[in-house]
Amino acid sequence: MPTATLVLMSDEIHDLPAAYHGAVLHWQRHNFPEYARLTEDWERFFPKEPQFCLCARLAQNVPGGIEVGDRAGQPKATEPKDLDPEAAKGLLGIIRAQASTEFGSIQQHQQTLARAQDPTDQAWVLRVMAEELRHGYQMIHLLTSADWSPATDQKPADMVEEILSMKTGSHVLAAFNLEYDSFVDNVVFAAFIDRVGKYQLTMQKVNAYKPMAASMPPMLREEAFHLAAGVIPMRRWAEAAADPDALITMPALQKAICKWFPRGLEMFGDERGGETNVKLGLKDKANREAQDLYVAECEQMLDDLNRRHVRARFTRLSREEADAVYARVKVDRGDADGLSWDRDLLKLPDRGFFRRRGEFAFQPIGFSGERFDDTEHYVGHVRDRLPEAYLASLDVKHWADLQRAVSGGATALKDAIKSMPRLARVGGACPCANSVRWVMEIPEQETAGGAKPKQ
Amino acid sequence: MSDEVRVRPLTELDIDGITRIDERITGRYRPDVWEQRVGYYIRRDPDSSQVAESGGRVIGFMLGEVRGGEFGLEEPTGWLEFFGVDPDARGRAVGRSLCEALLTYFREKGAHIARTMVAASDADIAGFLAAMDFVPAPLTALEKRIS
Numbered sequence: 274m275p276t277a278t279l280v281l282m283s284d285e286i287h288d289l290p291a292a293y294h295g296a297v298l299h300w301q302r303h304n305f306p307e308y309a310r311l312t313e314d315w316e317r318f319f320p321k322e323p324q325f326c327l328c329a330r331l332a333q334n335v336p337g338g339i340e341v342g343d344r345a346g347q348p349k350a351t352e353p354k355d356l357d358p359e360a361a362k363g364l365l366g367i368i369r370a371q372a373s374t375e376f377g378s379i380q381q382h383q384q385t386l387a388r389a390q391d392p393t394d395q396a397w398v399l400r401v402m403a404e405e406l407r408h409g410y411q412m413i414h415l416l417t418s419a420d421w422s423p424a425t426d427q428k429p430a431d432m433v434e435e436i437l438s439m440k441t442g443s444h445v446l447a448a449f450n451l452e453y454d455s456f457v458d459n460v461v462f463a464a465f466i467d468r469v470g471k472y473q474l475t476m477q478k479v480n481a482y483k484p485m486a487a488s489m490p491p492m493l494r495e496e497a498f499h500l501a502a503g504v505i506p507m508r509r510w511a512e513a514a515a516d517p518d519a520l521i522t523m524p525a526l527q528k529a530i531c532k533w534f535p536r537g538l539e540m541f542g543d544e545r546g547g548e549t550n551v552k553l554g555l556k557d558k559a560n561r562e563a564q565d566l567y568v569a570e571c572e573q574m575l576d577d578l579n580r581r582h583v584r585a586r587f588t589r590l591s592r593e594e595a596d597a598v599y600a601r602v603k604v605d606r607g608d609a610d611g612l613s614w615d616r617d618l619l620k621l622p623d624r625g626f627f628r629r630r631g632e633f634a635f636q637p638i639g640f641s642g643e644r645f646d647d648t649e650h651y652v653g654h655v656r657d658r659l660p661e662a663y664l665a666s667l668d669v670k671h672w673a674d675l676q677r678a679v680s681g682g683a684t685a686l687k688d689a690i691k692s693m694p695r696l697a698r699v700g701g702a703c704p705c706a707n708s709v710r711w712v713m714e715i716p717e718q719e720t721a722g723g724a725k726p727k728q
Numbered sequence: 729m730s731d732e733v734r735v736r737p738l739t740e741l742d743i744d745g746i747t748r749i750d751e752r753i754t755g756r757y758r759p760d761v762w763e764q765r766v767g768y769y770i771r772r773d774p775d776s777s778q779v780a781e782s783g784g785r786v787i788g789f790m791l792g793e794v795r796g797g798e799f800g801l802e803e804p805t806g807w808l809e810f811f812g813v814d815p816d817a818r819g820r821a822v823g824r825s826l827c828e829a830l831l832t833y834f835r836e837k838g839a840h841i842a843r844t845m846v847a848a849s850d851a852d853i854a855g856f857l858a859a860m861d862f863v864p865a866p867l868t869a870l871e872k873r874i875s
Binding site for chain 1: 744775837
């Protein structure tokens, strides 16, 4: 079939002013050198698809009226000064956190990208990274295309500088401070953590600040692929794991799930909060409501992966028979025909397991929801469920130390919740030279920001 | 379980349901094929392709998208490319609901025409498409065996 070349887009395209555009590219050279390979890989793996564009995209036809909260029915703000002052501050925090996650995930993926066993899986993650770069670019566009002085004294250049200076360990959210141990993390992260991203972006489609609301549909289109870049390789791995000689096993996947799922839950914010965001028109769901939907979707994902595994394991059975075996083992939490619920199948940990923030922070709750009286038993229980390589990380040591300190009364819970493995929020200037900032002063005539014609 | 049929955009979690429907229709279990296809449509435009579900189960799917430039047809065209309905769910207007959802989306994306192809021997599909007001196009599908 002749290649289709025309793709209809209704997005308005924006470049950042040259100083910020240059800063993002400079950051990319240090943190994402594989980006240079993207064009070649794109031709090979995504030949019919429009070329990647490092730009900000704003959807057209976004509703003009505020959809939720106290100002519902009023026009959406097009400038921060038009927002409720509390909403402007809250939104600025959301944009900075979102930007941190986008750049942070690239730093994480980059650590193990080269270790992929399959070139297609690797190309998919490379594309995910490029699209995360675009999402970070989009957030910088929001920060630098408007006057945020009603919400902060910080200058736009300093906000961008702060975001680009963050490193794994100093990002806003814990999920972006964990180092990857292998390419399994690239994939499991996409399936679990990008799924939280999908929820956050979906909730923000109603945002009372119109440029934020208009940023969400293009980001969501790309995020849908990021979830596929997690689930599809996991499906293949779950099937391959039916072979006794499999290199990536179901227990290995289970341990990766135990590493990421608790951090994913925490990305929704404290389960008891989030109403303020709804009241201010920034999101359409409170934290617990969104988290409940996320957990249900993760359950559905694991059912899908488990069924694929069981089908491959019992090739003599029909689909209906294999599905029935899985359903029986799941209900009984037992064994059937050599298939073990505990040993062979993927399960979601209890929401209280291995938590550091939110309603269950530092409560000694086990994988199946059981409570531990003895802190050392609890630390050992969590340890036994995490990936071996991850146990040697600063992150796990930091958690274990804090768990002991909170349980023993030496550290207050509120202090433990705030504690991060590396306290430096700002990691420093560009590593090219200590005196150089990511954002460089560029003469006015060389700046090139602004809207482009629609594509 | 509710009998209500809900049509919504395709997601990566629908692969198993689509594979199951394909297996029921063709007798072949082809998870890899559907992973590739679903991955493709999600990358291209995740809002375009649709699935129908009832009682939490996928009972039909229709994959397609708006493209231009195919066969020298420059105008934006809604291409309807793969679809299937669970045999147990037939008679519930699932195919019609899916088709209407895709056509609505194609219109929103600026397409004024939808196109598809059907095997001459496939009377069921041809009948369904005719019921959806698809008519023979002034194009001829040609082929030549080269090996």
